[in-house]
Amino acid sequence: MKKDASTSGPPPRREGANVLPLKGEIDLHVSPSVTASLNDMIDKKPERLVVDLSQVTYIDSAGLAALIQAMQKVEGYGGRFLLAGLQETVRSIFEISRLDQVFQIFPDADGALRS
16 A cells, blocks of 8 residues: 655645645655645635645545644634545545535535635
8 A cells, every 4th residue: 555645746826725636645644744735825824725635545534633623724714625526435534434514525626616
């Protein structure tokens, strides 16, 4: 199993939104770098922060915690935190943990940006 998740370059800005594309496995080993990337984006206080999970194959509790923490920070200043592109395996993790009822989830990043 590949234990690598990464972000690809600086996130694009679209109409007051930031998109953070992630890929691979978001677990205990890589969640600190995901948190750092999210915090860098949150510091700029975007209206919308979209996390594109379309290339994520697995997420564990540490990865979920990083997303929850980021969502709380974004909502704390009045922004919107959106998830997009969950693959079926990742979606089932969100459903089992009932986080699909907590996060705003969209089929793709473009849909999240249009919301």
